[in-house]
Amino acid sequence: MLIRPEQIEDATAVSHINTAAFGRPDEARLVERLRCAGVEMISLVAVVDTAVVGHILFTPVTVESDEQYFAAMALGPVGVLPEWQKQGVGAALIEAGLQACGEAGHKTVFVLGHSDYYPRFGFEPTRPYGIACEYDVPNEAFMVVELEAGALANVTGIVHYRPEFNEV
Structure with a gap:
Protein backbone atom coordinates (compact mmCIF):
# COMPACT_ATOMS: atom_id res chain seq x y z
CA MET A 1 0.00 0.00 0.00
CA LEU A 2 1.22 3.47 -0.92
CA ILE A 3 0.10 6.65 0.85
CA ARG A 4 0.61 9.72 -1.33
CA PRO A 5 -0.78 13.23 -1.83
CA GLU A 6 -4.08 13.33 -3.68
CA GLN A 7 -3.72 14.27 -7.34
CA ILE A 8 -6.31 15.97 -9.52
CA GLU A 9 -7.06 12.74 -11.34
CA ASP A 10 -7.99 11.09 -8.01
CA ALA A 11 -11.06 13.31 -7.51
CA THR A 12 -13.60 10.82 -8.85
CA ALA A 13 -12.15 7.96 -6.80
CA VAL A 14 -12.04 10.15 -3.68
CA SER A 15 -15.69 11.08 -4.15
CA HIS A 16 -16.63 7.41 -4.54
CA ILE A 17 -14.62 6.44 -1.46
CA ASN A 18 -16.26 9.05 0.76
CA THR A 19 -19.75 8.19 -0.49
CA ALA A 20 -19.20 4.45 -0.02
CA ALA A 21 -17.46 4.77 3.35
CA PHE A 22 -20.15 6.99 4.88
CA GLY A 23 -23.12 5.56 3.02
CA ARG A 24 -24.20 9.02 1.90
CA PRO A 25 -22.84 11.76 -0.38
CA ASP A 26 -22.43 14.50 2.27
CA GLU A 27 -18.71 14.00 2.95
CA ALA A 28 -17.91 13.72 -0.78
CA ARG A 29 -19.76 16.99 -1.37
CA LEU A 30 -17.86 18.60 1.52
CA VAL A 31 -14.51 17.65 -0.02
CA GLU A 32 -15.63 19.10 -3.36
CA ARG A 33 -16.81 22.36 -1.73
CA LEU A 34 -13.48 22.72 0.06
CA ARG A 35 -11.59 22.12 -3.20
CA CYS A 36 -13.71 24.70 -5.03
CA ALA A 37 -13.12 27.24 -2.25
CA GLY A 38 -9.36 26.86 -2.69
CA VAL A 39 -8.87 25.90 0.94
CA GLU A 40 -5.35 25.00 2.09
CA MET A 41 -5.64 21.26 2.60
CA ILE A 42 -3.52 18.22 3.22
CA SER A 43 -5.25 15.52 1.22
CA LEU A 44 -3.78 12.02 1.00
CA VAL A 45 -4.89 8.81 -0.67
CA ALA A 46 -4.10 5.15 -0.05
CA VAL A 47 -3.32 3.20 -3.20
CA VAL A 48 -3.21 -0.59 -3.58
CA VAL A 61 -9.45 25.49 11.93
CA THR A 62 -9.06 28.23 14.51
CA VAL A 63 -9.29 28.22 18.28
CA GLU A 64 -10.77 31.54 19.29
CA SER A 65 -11.53 33.32 22.54
CA ASP A 66 -11.82 36.96 23.53
CA GLU A 67 -8.09 37.02 24.23
CA GLN A 68 -6.56 34.87 21.51
CA TYR A 69 -6.61 33.29 18.07
CA PHE A 70 -4.75 30.02 17.44
CA ALA A 71 -4.45 28.31 14.05
CA ALA A 72 -4.58 24.52 13.82
CA MET A 73 -5.70 21.72 11.52
CA ALA A 74 -8.66 19.34 11.69
CA LEU A 75 -8.76 15.76 10.47
CA GLY A 76 -11.79 14.72 8.51
CA PRO A 77 -13.19 13.16 6.64
CA VAL A 78 -11.21 9.95 6.49
CA GLY A 79 -12.79 7.21 4.42
CA VAL A 80 -11.88 3.74 3.22
CA LEU A 81 -13.75 1.62 0.71
CA PRO A 82 -15.87 -0.90 2.64
CA GLU A 83 -14.02 -3.89 1.20
CA TRP A 84 -10.72 -2.44 2.47
CA GLN A 85 -11.89 -1.48 5.96
CA LYS A 86 -10.38 -3.12 9.05
CA GLN A 87 -7.15 -3.81 7.17
CA GLY A 88 -5.05 -0.90 8.46
CA VAL A 89 -5.74 1.50 5.59
CA GLY A 90 -7.39 4.14 7.79
CA ALA A 91 -4.65 3.87 10.41
CA ALA A 92 -1.94 4.26 7.76
CA LEU A 93 -3.71 7.34 6.37
CA PHE A 110 -8.34 18.30 16.09
CA VAL A 111 -10.76 15.51 15.27
CA LEU A 112 -14.44 14.91 15.82
CA GLY A 113 -14.70 11.14 15.95
CA HIS A 114 -14.93 7.86 17.82
CA SER A 115 -13.36 8.16 21.27
CA ASP A 116 -12.38 4.48 21.21
CA TYR A 117 -10.42 4.79 17.95
CA TYR A 118 -8.44 8.04 17.80
CA PRO A 119 -6.54 7.85 21.13
CA ARG A 120 -4.26 5.19 19.61
CA PHE A 121 -2.86 8.01 17.47
CA GLY A 122 -2.27 10.31 20.46
CA PHE A 123 -5.61 12.12 20.41
CA GLU A 124 -7.12 13.09 23.75
CA PRO A 125 -10.24 15.00 24.79
CA THR A 126 -10.07 18.77 24.39
CA ARG A 127 -12.13 19.62 27.47
CA PRO A 128 -9.16 19.46 29.93
CA TYR A 129 -7.47 22.11 27.78
CA GLY A 130 -10.47 24.41 28.07
CA ILE A 131 -11.19 23.93 24.37
CA ALA A 132 -14.61 23.12 22.92
CA CYS A 133 -16.07 22.56 19.47
CA GLU A 134 -18.37 25.09 17.83
CA TYR A 135 -20.79 22.22 17.16
CA ASP A 136 -22.90 20.56 19.84
CA VAL A 137 -21.01 17.28 20.18
CA PRO A 138 -20.24 14.93 23.09
CA ASN A 139 -17.13 16.02 24.99
CA GLU A 140 -15.42 12.66 24.52
CA ALA A 141 -15.88 12.80 20.72
CA PHE A 142 -13.92 16.03 20.25
CA MET A 143 -10.19 15.39 20.56
CA VAL A 144 -6.81 16.92 19.82
CA VAL A 145 -3.24 15.77 19.38
CA GLU A 146 -0.26 18.06 19.89
CA LEU A 147 2.30 17.55 17.14
CA GLU A 148 4.62 19.86 19.06
CA ALA A 149 4.78 19.28 22.81
CA GLY A 150 3.22 22.14 24.75
CA ALA A 151 1.60 23.68 21.66
CA LEU A 152 -1.69 24.13 23.53
CA ALA A 153 -0.18 25.67 26.65
CA ASN A 154 -2.34 28.70 27.47
CA VAL A 155 -4.67 28.05 24.51
CA THR A 156 -8.39 28.01 25.33
CA GLY A 157 -11.53 28.77 23.40
CA ILE A 158 -13.87 27.46 20.76
CA VAL A 159 -12.68 25.59 17.67
CA HIS A 160 -14.20 26.99 14.50
CA TYR A 161 -14.28 24.93 11.32
CA ARG A 162 -14.41 26.24 7.77
CA PRO A 163 -17.94 27.37 6.78
CA GLU A 164 -18.14 24.51 4.25
CA PHE A 165 -18.50 22.10 7.20
CA ASN A 166 -21.78 23.75 8.24
CA GLU A 167 -23.54 22.02 5.36
CA VAL A 168 -22.68 18.47 6.45
Whole structure:
Protein backbone atom coordinates (compact mmCIF):
# COMPACT_ATOMS: atom_id res chain seq x y z
CA MET A 1 0.00 0.00 0.00
CA LEU A 2 1.22 3.47 -0.92
CA ILE A 3 0.10 6.65 0.85
CA ARG A 4 0.61 9.72 -1.33
CA PRO A 5 -0.78 13.23 -1.83
CA GLU A 6 -4.08 13.33 -3.68
CA GLN A 7 -3.72 14.27 -7.34
CA ILE A 8 -6.31 15.97 -9.52
CA GLU A 9 -7.06 12.74 -11.34
CA ASP A 10 -7.99 11.09 -8.01
CA ALA A 11 -11.06 13.31 -7.51
CA THR A 12 -13.60 10.82 -8.85
CA ALA A 13 -12.15 7.96 -6.80
CA VAL A 14 -12.04 10.15 -3.68
CA SER A 15 -15.69 11.08 -4.15
CA HIS A 16 -16.63 7.41 -4.54
CA ILE A 17 -14.62 6.44 -1.46
CA ASN A 18 -16.26 9.05 0.76
CA THR A 19 -19.75 8.19 -0.49
CA ALA A 20 -19.20 4.45 -0.02
CA ALA A 21 -17.46 4.77 3.35
CA PHE A 22 -20.15 6.99 4.88
CA GLY A 23 -23.12 5.56 3.02
CA ARG A 24 -24.20 9.02 1.90
CA PRO A 25 -22.84 11.76 -0.38
CA ASP A 26 -22.43 14.50 2.27
CA GLU A 27 -18.71 14.00 2.95
CA ALA A 28 -17.91 13.72 -0.78
CA ARG A 29 -19.76 16.99 -1.37
CA LEU A 30 -17.86 18.60 1.52
CA VAL A 31 -14.51 17.65 -0.02
CA GLU A 32 -15.63 19.10 -3.36
CA ARG A 33 -16.81 22.36 -1.73
CA LEU A 34 -13.48 22.72 0.06
CA ARG A 35 -11.59 22.12 -3.20
CA CYS A 36 -13.71 24.70 -5.03
CA ALA A 37 -13.12 27.24 -2.25
CA GLY A 38 -9.36 26.86 -2.69
CA VAL A 39 -8.87 25.90 0.94
CA GLU A 40 -5.35 25.00 2.09
CA MET A 41 -5.64 21.26 2.60
CA ILE A 42 -3.52 18.22 3.22
CA SER A 43 -5.25 15.52 1.22
CA LEU A 44 -3.78 12.02 1.00
CA VAL A 45 -4.89 8.81 -0.67
CA ALA A 46 -4.10 5.15 -0.05
CA VAL A 47 -3.32 3.20 -3.20
CA VAL A 48 -3.21 -0.59 -3.58
CA ASP A 49 -1.77 -1.68 -6.92
CA THR A 50 -3.29 1.11 -9.04
CA ALA A 51 -6.58 1.48 -7.13
CA VAL A 52 -7.28 4.35 -4.76
CA VAL A 53 -8.90 2.67 -1.73
CA GLY A 54 -8.76 5.35 0.98
CA HIS A 55 -8.69 9.10 1.51
CA ILE A 56 -7.96 11.51 4.36
CA LEU A 57 -8.32 15.27 4.52
CA PHE A 58 -6.94 17.89 6.91
CA THR A 59 -8.21 21.47 6.79
CA PRO A 60 -7.51 24.64 8.79
CA VAL A 61 -9.45 25.49 11.93
CA THR A 62 -9.06 28.23 14.51
CA VAL A 63 -9.29 28.22 18.28
CA GLU A 64 -10.77 31.54 19.29
CA SER A 65 -11.53 33.32 22.54
CA ASP A 66 -11.82 36.96 23.53
CA GLU A 67 -8.09 37.02 24.23
CA GLN A 68 -6.56 34.87 21.51
CA TYR A 69 -6.61 33.29 18.07
CA PHE A 70 -4.75 30.02 17.44
CA ALA A 71 -4.45 28.31 14.05
CA ALA A 72 -4.58 24.52 13.82
CA MET A 73 -5.70 21.72 11.52
CA ALA A 74 -8.66 19.34 11.69
CA LEU A 75 -8.76 15.76 10.47
CA GLY A 76 -11.79 14.72 8.51
CA PRO A 77 -13.19 13.16 6.64
CA VAL A 78 -11.21 9.95 6.49
CA GLY A 79 -12.79 7.21 4.42
CA VAL A 80 -11.88 3.74 3.22
CA LEU A 81 -13.75 1.62 0.71
CA PRO A 82 -15.87 -0.90 2.64
CA GLU A 83 -14.02 -3.89 1.20
CA TRP A 84 -10.72 -2.44 2.47
CA GLN A 85 -11.89 -1.48 5.96
CA LYS A 86 -10.38 -3.12 9.05
CA GLN A 87 -7.15 -3.81 7.17
CA GLY A 88 -5.05 -0.90 8.46
CA VAL A 89 -5.74 1.50 5.59
CA GLY A 90 -7.39 4.14 7.79
CA ALA A 91 -4.65 3.87 10.41
CA ALA A 92 -1.94 4.26 7.76
CA LEU A 93 -3.71 7.34 6.37
CA ILE A 94 -4.01 8.91 9.83
CA GLU A 95 -0.37 8.27 10.70
CA ALA A 96 0.87 9.60 7.35
CA GLY A 97 -1.49 12.58 7.60
CA LEU A 98 -0.33 13.55 11.06
CA GLN A 99 3.26 13.31 9.88
CA ALA A 100 2.46 15.50 6.85
CA CYS A 101 0.78 18.08 9.10
CA GLY A 102 3.84 18.20 11.34
CA GLU A 103 6.19 18.50 8.36
CA ALA A 104 4.06 21.40 7.09
CA GLY A 105 4.60 23.21 10.39
CA HIS A 106 1.21 22.59 12.00
CA LYS A 107 1.39 22.16 15.76
CA THR A 108 -1.99 20.60 16.59
CA VAL A 109 -4.73 18.57 14.92
CA PHE A 110 -8.34 18.30 16.09
CA VAL A 111 -10.76 15.51 15.27
CA LEU A 112 -14.44 14.91 15.82
CA GLY A 113 -14.70 11.14 15.95
CA HIS A 114 -14.93 7.86 17.82
CA SER A 115 -13.36 8.16 21.27
CA ASP A 116 -12.38 4.48 21.21
CA TYR A 117 -10.42 4.79 17.95
CA TYR A 118 -8.44 8.04 17.80
CA PRO A 119 -6.54 7.85 21.13
CA ARG A 120 -4.26 5.19 19.61
CA PHE A 121 -2.86 8.01 17.47
CA GLY A 122 -2.27 10.31 20.46
CA PHE A 123 -5.61 12.12 20.41
CA GLU A 124 -7.12 13.09 23.75
CA PRO A 125 -10.24 15.00 24.79
CA THR A 126 -10.07 18.77 24.39
CA ARG A 127 -12.13 19.62 27.47
CA PRO A 128 -9.16 19.46 29.93
CA TYR A 129 -7.47 22.11 27.78
CA GLY A 130 -10.47 24.41 28.07
CA ILE A 131 -11.19 23.93 24.37
CA ALA A 132 -14.61 23.12 22.92
CA CYS A 133 -16.07 22.56 19.47
CA GLU A 134 -18.37 25.09 17.83
CA TYR A 135 -20.79 22.22 17.16
CA ASP A 136 -22.90 20.56 19.84
CA VAL A 137 -21.01 17.28 20.18
CA PRO A 138 -20.24 14.93 23.09
CA ASN A 139 -17.13 16.02 24.99
CA GLU A 140 -15.42 12.66 24.52
CA ALA A 141 -15.88 12.80 20.72
CA PHE A 142 -13.92 16.03 20.25
CA MET A 143 -10.19 15.39 20.56
CA VAL A 144 -6.81 16.92 19.82
CA VAL A 145 -3.24 15.77 19.38
CA GLU A 146 -0.26 18.06 19.89
CA LEU A 147 2.30 17.55 17.14
CA GLU A 148 4.62 19.86 19.06
CA ALA A 149 4.78 19.28 22.81
CA GLY A 150 3.22 22.14 24.75
CA ALA A 151 1.60 23.68 21.66
CA LEU A 152 -1.69 24.13 23.53
CA ALA A 153 -0.18 25.67 26.65
CA ASN A 154 -2.34 28.70 27.47
CA VAL A 155 -4.67 28.05 24.51
CA THR A 156 -8.39 28.01 25.33
CA GLY A 157 -11.53 28.77 23.40
CA ILE A 158 -13.87 27.46 20.76
CA VAL A 159 -12.68 25.59 17.67
CA HIS A 160 -14.20 26.99 14.50
CA TYR A 161 -14.28 24.93 11.32
CA ARG A 162 -14.41 26.24 7.77
CA PRO A 163 -17.94 27.37 6.78
CA GLU A 164 -18.14 24.51 4.25
CA PHE A 165 -18.50 22.10 7.20
CA ASN A 166 -21.78 23.75 8.24
CA GLU A 167 -23.54 22.02 5.36
CA VAL A 168 -22.68 18.47 6.45
